[in-house]
Amino acid sequence: MLELVADMMEKDLILIGATAVEDKLQKGVPQCIDKLAQAGLKIWVLTGDKMETAINIGFSCSLLRQGMKQICITVMNSDAVAQESKQAVKENISMQITNASQMVKLEKDPHAAFALIIDGKTLSYALEDDMKHQFLALAVVCASVICCRVSPKQKALVTRLVKEGTGKTTLAIGDGANDVGMIQEADIGVGISGVEGMQAVMASDFSISQFRFLERLLVVHGHWCYKRIAQMICYFFYKNIAFGLTLFYFEAFTAFSGQSVYNDWYMLLFNVILTSLPVISLGVFEQDVSSEVCLQFPALYQQGPKNLFFDWYRILGWMGNGLYTSLVIFILNIMIFYNQAFRAEGQTADMAAMGATMFSCIITAVNCQIALTMSHFTWIQHLFVWGSVTTWYLFLLLFGMLPPYYSEDAHKILVEALGPAPIYWCTILLVTVACNLPYLAHISFQRCFNPMDHHIIQEIKYYKKDVEDQHMWRRERSKARQETKIGFTARVDAKIRQLKGKLQRRSSTLILPNCMPSPCQ
Amino acid sequence: MEATDRVILAFQKGIQSDPNIQSLLNKNFPACKPILTPRWVVSTFMLIAIVFIPIGIACLIGSRDVVEVVERYETECIPVLNRTNTVQFIQSDADKTCNISMTIPKRMKQPIYVYYQLDNFYQNHRRYVKSRSDEQLKSASKENDTSACKPEDIANGRGAIVPCGLIAWSLFNDTYSFSRQNQSLTVNKKGIAWKSDKQKRFGKNVFPKNFQGGGLVGGATLNESIPLNEQEDLMVWMRTAALPTFRKLYGKIEVDLEEKEVINVTLMNYYNTYSFNGKKKLVLSTTSWIGGRNDFLGIAYLTVGMISFALSMGFTIVYFVKPRRLGDPYLLIMEQRSWIALKMFVEFF
Numbered sequence: 001m002l003e004l005v006a007d008m009m010e011k012d013l014i015l016i017g018a019t020a021v022e023d024k025l026q027k028g029v030p031q032c033i034d035k036l037a038q039a040g041l042k043i044w045v046l047t048g049d050k051m052e053t054a055i056n057i058g059f060s061c062s063l064l065r066q067g068m069k070q071i072c073i074t075v076m077n078s079d080a081v082a083q084e085s086k087q088a089v090k091e092n093i094s095m096q097i098t099n100a101s102q103m104v105k106l107e108k109d110p111h112a113a114f115a116l117i118i119d120g121k122t123l124s125y126a127l128e129d130d131m132k133h134q135f136l137a138l139a140v141v142c143a144s145v146i147c148c149r150v151s152p153k154q155k156a157l158v159t160r161l162v163k164e165g166t167g168k169t170t171l172a173i174g175d176g177a178n179d180v181g182m183i184q185e186a187d188i189g190v191g192i193s194g195v196e197g198m199q200a201v202m203a204s205d206f207s208i209s210q211f212r213f214l215e216r217l218l219v220v221h222g223h224w225c226y227k228r229i230a231q232m233i234c235y236f237f238y239k240n241i242a243f244g245l246t247l248f249y250f251e252a253f254t255a256f257s258g259q260s261v262y263n264d265w266y267m268l269l270f271n272v273i274l275t276s277l278p279v280i281s282l283g284v285f286e287q288d289v290s291s292e293v294c295l296q297f298p299a300l301y302q303q304g305p306k307n308l309f310f311d312w313y314r315i316l317g318w319m320g321n322g323l324y325t326s327l328v329i330f331i332l333n334i335m336i337f338y339n340q341a342f343r344a345e346g347q348t349a350d351m352a353a354m355g356a357t358m359f360s361c362i363i364t365a366v367n368c369q370i371a372l373t374m375s376h377f378t379w380i381q382h383l384f385v386w387g388s389v390t391t392w393y394l395f396l397l398l399f400g401m402l403p404p405y406y407s408e409d410a411h412k413i414l415v416e417a418l419g420p421a422p423i424y425w426c427t428i429l430l431v432t433v434a435c436n437l438p439y440l441a442h443i444s445f446q447r448c449f450n451p452m453d454h455h456i457i458q459e460i461k462y463y464k465k466d467v468e469d470q471h472m473w474r475r476e477r478s479k480a481r482q483e484t485k486i487g488f489t490a491r492v493d494a495k496i497r498q499l500k501g502k503l504q505r506r507s508s509t510l511i512l513p514n515c516m517p518s519p520c521q
Numbered sequence: 522m523e524a525t526d527r528v529i530l531a532f533q534k535g536i537q538s539d540p541n542i543q544s545l546l547n548k549n550f551p552a553c554k555p556i557l558t559p560r561w562v563v564s565t566f567m568l569i570a571i572v573f574i575p576i577g578i579a580c581l582i583g584s585r586d587v588v589e590v591v592e593r594y595e596t597e598c599i600p601v602l603n604r605t606n607t608v609q610f611i612q613s614d615a616d617k618t619c620n621i622s623m624t625i626p627k628r629m630k631q632p633i634y635v636y637y638q639l640d641n642f643y644q645n646h647r648r649y650v651k652s653r654s655d656e657q658l659k660s661a662s663k664e665n666d667t668s669a670c671k672p673e674d675i676a677n678g679r680g681a682i683v684p685c686g687l688i689a690w691s692l693f694n695d696t697y698s699f700s701r702q703n704q705s706l707t708v709n710k711k712g713i714a715w716k717s718d719k720q721k722r723f724g725k726n727v728f729p730k731n732f733q734g735g736g737l738v739g740g741a742t743l744n745e746s747i748p749l750n751e752q753e754d755l756m757v758w759m760r761t762a763a764l765p766t767f768r769k770l771y772g773k774i775e776v777d778l779e780e781k782e783v784i785n786v787t788l789m790n791y792y793n794t795y796s797f798n799g800k801k802k803l804v805l806s807t808t809s810w811i812g813g814r815n816d817f818l819g820i821a822y823l824t825v826g827m828i829s830f831a832l833s834m835g836f837t838i839v840y841f842v843k844p845r846r847l848g849d850p851y852l853l854i855m856e857q858r859s860w861i862a863l864k865m866f867v868e869f870f
Contacts, residue, residue, distance in 0.1 A: 253764055259647035339768045340813025346634035348768050350760040351645055378550035404655055404722045412717040423811055426818060433569055434825050441832055444562040458556050
């Protein structure tokens with residue numbers, strides 16, 4: 001009935017206009033995706049929306065663009081599904097995947113980009129054990145993958161497939177309750193707090209309030225975090241090896257009886273107050289390059305995935321440095337304090353004096369080492385590093401003032417025995433420099449002959465060349481991007497290539513028999 | 522939204538809008554970012570060389586100024602007949618007097634320090650080091666605080682040993698008397714221990730009691746009428762040495778000794794180092810600002826200074842021969858993309 005009425009009324013109408021509803025992307029999403037793509041990350045979209053919506057979103061954030069070949073894997077006509085057996089459907093999908101893979105393999109144009117679009121129903125077949133590897137193999141060669149009409153369970157399954165199939169680190173970001181499975185499955189889960197509630201936030205490792213903050217989270221903080229952790233761990237091993245091995249060496253001189261050359265209190269405080277604060281400041285505040293530079297040079301991010309700073313070479317190098325430091329400290333102290341008098345008044349050194357000197361050498365040497373490692377010095381770092389060395393001397397002073405019941409042999413050792421002895425101070429200076437000299441030579445050599453990217457950028461900033469030579473700075477920023485097929489810069493590039501192609505075709509028709517040099521060549 | 526969601530959102534909003542927290546979280550502390558430019562590298566190494574080489578020379582001169590005479594005597598001082606069974610000899614009641622002579626190689630200015638040196642004696646053994654009672658040494662009331670001192674803690678049935686423990690028990694007891702040309706030289710045995718030992722660690726009303734009364738005699742006996750804070754030999758001995766070869770201060774000779782003088786030493790060879798093949802040596806030494814004679818510090822400084830100098834020269838040569846433009850962006854190993862196309866695009870349209 002209603003249809004009849006509608007039919008009667010809706011006649012001879014004049015079209016006035018059309019309205020459209022745009023499900024707006026959040027502010028800054030296209031730029032963020034662009035930056036992450038330039039940093040070398042691969043981006044997949046898993047959405048519950050229908051295919052047309054998902055494709056439009058892909059276009060608006062430049063995951064898809066004109067000229068990209070879209071590979072759609074779908075279950076054929078839906079009414080046929082009920083009739084055909086499951087096996088036939090699977091075979092169909094398998095064939096589609098195989099054809100698509102062939103097409104990609106045979107593509108000769110290096111700039112050609114493929115986008116894979118698959119919907120939830122198809123995905124439920126594609127994720128089965130016998131097909132999922134085939135599906136994954138196709139998906140990883142595509143520049144972008146959009147999965148639409150995906151259920152929450154499938155989001156988690158796709159994430160698991162990528163995680164286990166490629167072995168790479170995965171990050172999942174979402175804002176709704178339907179993203180919780182995916183967020184928990186990925187290596188890193190990021191939740192966006194917003195209109196859809198807090199479920200994603202509560203399930204995630206990190207939570208941000210807008211999608212665009214992901215760019216800063218990864219490219220700036222991710223990069224810094226990787227560097228900080230790598231340096232911190234290597235340094236921690238170094239200082240404990242430098243300290244612990246001296247105890248072992250001393251055993252050779254005590255008939256292996258287990259006597260330690262240091263007072264118990266020195267050993268207790270070593271890791272608590274005397275060398276821990278500089279490491280903490282290294283781990284919290286260190287920046288090899290500033291945040292603007294990280295954002296301007298997204299390719300620096302790749303230092304993390306390529307694991308340039310925590311490979312075995314570096315770890316063993318630091319351990320070797322610790323071994324060398326311990327040997328230098330021990331041997332120099334033993335040889336200097338051998339058996340002769342160590343003061344003009346004729347006294348010889350006892351175990352307390354030698355232990356205190358050796359320990360002073362260790363504290364000074366490892367703290368100078370961390371000062372050489374740090375590249376970003378604020379007042380905090382200065383306070384912690386030089387403060388640790390000062391704390392040691394203060395401690396020795398105050399500990400020595402305690403009655404002998406507590407301080408035993410260390411009673412008044414700095415004031416009476418070691419402080420006035422020039423040999424004590426000479427030894428500390430010598431040992432500190434001898435321990436740090438190889439490291440200093442190594443980093444000077446490396447900077448000179450084999451500089452890493454962030455060294456060059458540090459130098460550019462140091463000499464303020466970025467201010468002087470804006471052209472150069474902009475050019476380098478443009479070079480500092482990973483070759484990428486998605487994002488709007490890629491879209492601009494593709495446009496340029498298209499125009500260049502048109503230009504060449506046009507100029508080739510203009511060339512006269514007596515060839516005028518074309519501006520293109 | 523649920524109540525918890527509201528709370529979380531409000532908290533986030535609160536932090537985002539509070540200017541104090543924002544300024545703290547986003548604060549860019551003024552930072553200095555030093556980098557190793559060629560100038561810094563070469564000047565650092567050169568500075569180290571310039572500082573270390575003179576210090577090394579000064580230390581070496583200080584060490585070379587010291588005149589030292591060392592005389593090993595533990596085998597010499599056993600009569601030839603008894604040299605096959607030294608342990609039995611040293612434990613017997615035979616006469617242990619021994620005469621040795623030392624020739625002064627160079628003029629020695631007073632005060633000349635007399636040391637006894639023991640080799641292969643592990644004063645730094647853990648069980649030995651802990652075998653003492655600081656409480657007992659300090660105050661007479663804590664006389665019975667001997668738990669750490671076993672086995673030298675209690676004399677058989679006569680009460681606690683003061684001072685207890687293996688360190689005190691093994692007190693060195695060789696004595697030396699010096700003479701030149703039949704004129705004896707006095708050895709000042711005062712002022713050889715640390716002042717803090719005399720004042721704080723050894724009590725002035727603690728007297729030795731039942732010392733060496735544990736059954737086995739390990740070394741010297743102590744005069745029971747002298748309080749512990751005046752027993753300087755004991756105080757010096759109780760400062761356990763760090764290495765198995767060590768010297769301890771015996772006394773000071775306060776006259777000058779001329780070159781080529783022959784000093785005759787009458788020593789009592791009481792101490793038993795023969796059970797463990799230890800060596801005994803008598804040392805006469807002057808001191809300089811750096812202490813006794815040890816060239817190692819000076820040589821080490823010179824070595825490090827020379828290495829540093831060589832490094833600075835090496836780096837200078839390298840920077841001249843193969844210079845790298847600093848901040849040269851062409852060295853960036855990142856992926857390259859050409860913008861020539863864009864430039865052309867701009868030029869053409």
